[in-house]
Amino acid sequence: MSVDQATVRRIAHLARIAVRDEEVPHLQEELNAILSFVEELSAVDVSGVEPMTSVIPMSLPLRKDEVSGHAGADVVTRNAPGAEDHFFTVPKVVE
Amino acid sequence: MTTAAKPSKLIKGATGDWEIVVGMEIHAQITSHSKLFSSASTSFGGDPNSHVTLVDAAMPGMLPVINEECVKQAIRTGLGLKAKINHRSVFDRKNYFYPDLPQGYQISQFKDPIVGEGEVIVDVSASEQIIVGVERLHLEQDAGKSLHDQSPTESFVDLNRSGVALMEIVSRPDIRSAEEARAYVTKLRTILRYLGTCDGNMEEGSLRADVNVSVRRPGEPLGTRCEIKNVNSIRFIGQAVDVEARRQIAIIEDGGKIDQETRLFDPGKGETRSMRSKEEAHDYRYFPDPDLLPLEFDQAYVDELAKGLPELPDDKRARFIAEYGLPPYDAGVLVMERESADYFEAVARGRDAKMAANWVINELFGRLNKEGKTIATSPVSAQQLGTIVDLISAGTISGKLAKDLFEIVWSEGGDPNVIVEERGMKQVTDTGAIEKAVDEIIAANPEKVEQAKAKPTMLGWFVGQVMKQTGGKANPEAVNTLLKQKLGI
Known part of the structure; x- marks a missing residue:
């Protein structure tokens, strides 16, 4: 399995990563190197093997339905690039 | 899908009859005190960003821990829909970027939902019931809220809803008219409210519908569908189905074809509009959320919840x-x-x-x-x-x-x-008192008595007079009997 340059651009766009044209060939090479490395795993027959979800046998911890831990609007918005009246503000997104 | 089209449900186009096919995704907010993966409050209408923990704000290093009550509510709802409960389900990340989704992904269930197939018996009218199949119900997080009208250049984001637990209930495309669509949502809402798993409040957004509409000639395979997002009242759901079906029929009859797309219903203008901006982002790259183990429970857990159902x-x-x-x-x-x-x-x-x-x-x-x-x-x-x-x-x-x-x-x-x-409203059943009133009326109106003998329908006039005299308290049956006797009719 390998990716072409269009796929590299598409993946970058989906991840909202700005990629300059001259970076694309290099990224393509890196991604293909990773893919061929991972491809070795497909030599192993895993039919009938349950996917492992945890390295130790444990189940999903459940929480009680109780309210706590509100950070406060000041804290929540403190590091935001833009905030007003306790709202986050972002460049206008209109559908 | 194989059932024949019901003639009464078909709508007429310029070139013949059409059948509407509708399937729905209902997002129902789970009734709980705290959110699905954080302990922030779910109550409606708080000050902006006041019901937000560092988990909901997606601060680095924060981890989700599931709320057991939300799990129970989903199972109760599944039982109420007579659906298969899956003892093992998996949480996945649905990846997309939007300002009201600080994680950059929504935690949802993709391949293995908590609830499988079920059904809803829908009362369409006094004489018609239909069964709408439920394909699945899964747990997922709600997003925050964006306000676009506060500033000319910026959108304002409030994360109070971010992370609130939703049940997405996906129906089969078993609905054939706007009326059936309304009846389905009405019935589903009734069931959820009985179960106490969702308050069904559509004004506050606790229940929203994505409506998938397509049209076809009777007996033909399914047409291309359009999804109308976030319709928030039962009346609008009906209107949206009708308006969208008419739009599609007009396009096909003009020789065009339907593009599969997401649309928005505008109740003011009575039309649906394309939401082109979101279209290209339709690659969600789902994968199992590595922060969450599969959700597992046994049949005894389900049985215990079944016992508590109303x-x-x-x-x-x-x-x-x-x-x-x-x-x-x-x-x-x-x-x-x-x-x-x-x-x-x-x-x-x-x-x-x-x-x-x-x-x-x-x-x-x-x-x-x-x-x-x-x-x-x-x-x-x-x-x-x-x-x-x-x-x-x-x-x-x-x-x-x-x-x-x-x-x-x-x-x-x-x-x-x-x-x-x-207030002396007691009915006078004492025959003596009624008789006295009857006698007085007869004595005072000899000419009417004569008329009544010729024309028995005059009796009504006498009943009225007696009732008037007794302040409406005389037993009407007793008045009738006595009058007939005395007037000899």
Whole structure:
């Protein structure tokens, strides 16, 4: 399995990563190197093997339905690039 | 899908009949105190970003921990939809970027949802029931809210809803008209409210629908569908289906084809519009969330929850028909809301159930609707209405005076027994008193007596006069009998 340059651009766009044209060939090479490395795993027959979800046998911890831990609007918005009246503000997104 | 199209559901186009096919995704906010993966409050209408923990704000290093009550609510809902409960389900990340989604992904369930196939019995009209299949129900997080009208250049984001637990309930494309679509959502809402798993409040956004609409010639395979996002009232759901079906039919009949896309319903203009901006982002790259193990429980856990379920609307309706002898339609009206059904039963217990149903449906519901009240805020309690029914059954008051009595209890309150006593509303069944009134009327109107002998329908005039003289309190049956005797008709 390998990716072409269009796929590299598409993946970058989906991840909202700005990629300059001259970076694309290099990224393509890196991604293909990773893919061929991972491809070795497909030599192993895993039919009938349950996917492992945890390295130790444990189940999903459940929480009680109780309210706590509100950070406060000041804290929540403190590091935001833009905030007003306790709202986050972002460049206008209109559908 | 293989069932033949029902002729009554088809709509006419310029070139022949068309069948509408609708499937729905309902997003129902789970009733819980705290969010699905964080302990922030779920209550509606807090100050902006006040119900937000560092988990909901997606601060680095924060980890989700699932709320057990939300799991239980999803299982209860699955049981209420007679659906398969999956003892093992998996949480996945649905990846997309939007300012009201700080994680950059929504935690949802993709391949392995908590609830599988079920069904909803839908009452379309007094004489028609259909079954709408449920494909699945899964747990997922709600997003935050964006406000676009606060500033000309910026959108404002409030994360209070971010992370609130939703159940997405996906129906099969079993719906064939706007009417059926409305009835399906109405019934689903009733079931959720009975179960107590979602409050069904559409104004506050606790219940939203994505409506998938396509059209086809009867008997043909499914057409290309369009998804109308976030329709937030039952009336609008019906309108959106009709408007969208008409739009698609017009395009196809003009020789065009339907593009599969997401659209928005504009109730003001009565049209649907394309939401092109979101289209290219339709690659969600789902994968299992590495922060969450699979959700697993055993059948005993499910059985325990099943034991705690209330009587559901279909069962209650069947019982009302069997136990109280109500017509199916009346029973259906009474079980729409659990509170109404409880109210009716409190009135009907030990009394004439049909009379109780009449009073609850016609007088009480009619009045509540007119005044914009609900059963919970009804000024007349079940006990008071029961007493009124008792007074009618015992012949203490006439049906006409009972309505006056209802009015007094509605606006002034009080014990109906005492009101009847104090205001002298008791029906006069004492034949002596009625006879006296009858004799007086006959004596005072000799010419009418002559007319009545020739024309027996004149009796009504005499009944009216006697009722007037007795202030409406005379037992109408006794008045009739006595008048007929004395007038010899």
